[in-house]
Amino acid sequence: QAAEIELVIEADTPGATIHKNVYGQFVEHLGRGIYEGIWVGEGSDIPNTHGYRNDVLAALKELQVPLLRWPGGCFADQYHWRDGIGPRAERPRRVNTNWGGVIEDNAFGTHEFLNLAELLGADAYVNGNLGTGSPREMAEWVEYITADGGSTLAELRRRNGRAEPWRLHYFAIGNEAWGCGGNMRPAYYVDLYNRYASFVKAPEDNQPRMIASGGHGEMTEWTEAITSGVKPNWSLRLDGISHHYYTRPTGEWETKGPALGFDEAAWFATLRQTLQIEDYIAANKAVLARNDPDGKYGFYLDEWGTWYDPEEGENPGFLFQQNSLRDAIVAALNFNIFHEHADRVHMAVIAQMVNVLQAMILTDKEKMLLTPTYHAFHLYRPFQGATALPVRLSNAPDYRHGGDAIPGLSASAARDTSGNLQLALVNPDPNTARQVRVSVQGGEATRARGRVLTARAMDAHNTFGQPEAVRPGDYAVDAQDGEMKLELPPKSVMVVMME
Numbered sequence: 001q002a003a004e005i006e007l008v009i010e011a012d013t014p015g016a017t018i019h020k021n022v023y024g025q026f027v028e029h030l031g032r033g034i035y036e037g038i039w040v041g042e043g044s045d046i047p048n049t050h051g052y053r054n055d056v057l058a059a060l061k062e063l064q065v066p067l068l069r070w071p072g073g074c075f076a077d078q079y080h081w082r083d084g085i086g087p088r089a090e091r092p093r094r095v096n097t098n099w100g101g102v103i104e105d106n107a108f109g110t111h112e113f114l115n116l117a118e119l120l121g122a123d124a125y126v127n128g129n130l131g132t133g134s135p136r137e138m139a140e141w142v143e144y145i146t147a148d149g150g151s152t153l154a155e156l157r158r159r160n161g162r163a164e165p166w167r168l169h170y171f172a173i174g175n176e177a178w179g180c181g182g183n184m185r186p187a188y189y190v191d192l193y194n195r196y197a198s199f200v201k202a203p204e205d206n207q208p209r210m211i212a213s214g215g216h217g218e219m220t221e222w223t224e225a226i227t228s229g230v231k232p233n234w235s236l237r238l239d240g241i242s243h244h245y246y247t248r249p250t251g252e253w254e255t256k257g258p259a260l261g262f263d264e265a266a267w268f269a270t271l272r273q274t275l276q277i278e279d280y281i282a283a284n285k286a287v288l289a290r291n292d293p294d295g296k297y298g299f300y301l302d303e304w305g306t307w308y309d310p311e312e313g314e315n316p317g318f319l320f321q322q323n324s325l326r327d328a329i330v331a332a333l334n335f336n337i338f339h340e341h342a343d344r345v346h347m348a349v350i351a352q353m354v355n356v357l358q359a360m361i362l363t364d365k366e367k368m369l370l371t372p373t374y375h376a377f378h379l380y381r382p383f384q385g386a387t388a389l390p391v392r393l394s395n396a397p398d399y400r401h402g403g404d405a406i407p408g409l410s411a412s413a414a415r416d417t418s419g420n421l422q423l424a425l426v427n428p429d430p431n432t433a434r435q436v437r438v439s440v441q442g443g444e445a446t447r448a449r450g451r452v453l454t455a456r457a458m459d460a461h462n463t464f465g466q467p468e469a470v471r472p473g474d475y476a477v478d479a480q481d482g483e484m485k486l487e488l489p490p491k492s493v494m495v496v497m498m499e
């Protein structure tokens with residue numbers, strides 16, 4: 001019997017607000033992410049509302065998606081927005097050179113994306129084309145979206161069926177400029193940012209937060225170059241720096257490891273890889289603390305998640321992968337880290353929402369399933385906009401494997417927007433349960449109820465034949481004398497709400 005872990009929630013020491021947008025989602029023109037996954041068109045046999053499939057829409061509404069990023073990714077820097085407006089039959093057909101070389105018929109464009117964001121009540125994040133677009137093209141896209149009044153572009157939007165401007169919450173200048181976005185040096189990108197961003201103009205009450213494309217993984221030089229080389233003034237804005245990190249079991253790009261059928265060594269390696277994001281956040285926060293001591297810029301992890309080897313029989317350029325309990329554990333470990341760094345991490349966007357990489361939802365034509373990652377996001381919904389609270393742990397063991405170790409319990413607490421305390425716990429150990437005694441400093445744990453996500457196998461997952469093999473269950477909390485006793489099963493995620 002392992003010793004009991006003591007956990008104290010410091011409810012009397014409120015920290016930063018956990019921005020709702022750390023639960024953001026990404027939709028790129030990639031594989032079946034948009035086409036089939038979200039958009040089937042009005043004429044489809046799959047039940048749909050204005051072309052969006054009903055089953056996926058309902059699942060996303062239930063998830064309370066706070067933010068949607070589009071159209072890429074790498075695709076953003078080859079996307080010309082005028083291709084995706086006007087009558088669909090007349091839209092040009094292009095080759096998607098990044099993802100599988102398939103034909104992109106542009107059926108899903110600016111209207112389809114921004115209407116979807118509205119339907120979901122999500123903030124709209126549009127990623128501009130720096131790589132192959134001009135400052136004029138970028139400026140006109142933002143004008144088309146946001147202009148009121150009688151400009152030719154506002155009239156064009158009206159003729160295309162949208163009278164009022166849409167609300168545009170975020171706009172990025174390019175994507176992964178160090179790679180698919182143009183293989184640039186940071187200093188060159190900074191000059192381009194200054195030039196392009198100067199011409200992105202929107203009405204004062206609909207001014208998007210402006211995002212510069214930063215580094216990935218351990219890189220800090222992009223954050224350094226952007227924060228020292230961009231000097232915001234009346235004609236130039238900067239609000240956040242984008243940063244990407246993908247978790248691969250091997251840590252390599254050539255062979256990443258399979259999504260299913262892995263052993264404990266791969267389970268452990270994946271969790272250790274994912275936890276590295278904390279070091280990357282800390283290193284970039286140190287640069288920001290020096291160059292932006294007033295905290296004006298957010299650090300936006302706008303692509304994160306697991307990336308495995310392509311599935312047998314799938315187009316490798318479509319990045320379709322299964323999703324198991326391991327992915328849910330990865331997601332929850334990341335959430336707890338984002339909460340810990342809520343003072344700077346004001347956005348995190350998982351890659352990607354449907355059928356691509358660490359997806360919430362998988363589809364096979366008319367069939368749909370919710371992944372373990374969906375359930376992790378669902379469990380954590382109360383953390384959107386909550387106030388982070390410090391957590392003190394004593395007696396917490398490590399999870400050891402193959403001579404290496406990671407922390408054996410991850411915890412995060414917050415006061416949600418209704419005033420209730422929320423506690424999220426992750427037991428990464430696939431073999432051993434954790435006994436946790438919880439007390440609340442500055443309060444009492446009296447009435448509490450929980451939900452827990454776990455399964456027998458490390459790679460337990462949902463299939464179209466068995467779509468509910470992995471799903472959360474209720475957890476009855478033992479609360480007595482102002483304390484709670486919790487038992488976390490091996491390899492589990494638990495969220496407990498205290499009223």
Ligand code: AHR
Nearest residue numbers: 072073074075175176351
């Ligand atoms: O999410 C898939 C791809 O990963 C994105 O298009 C790109 O930005 C990143 O390299």
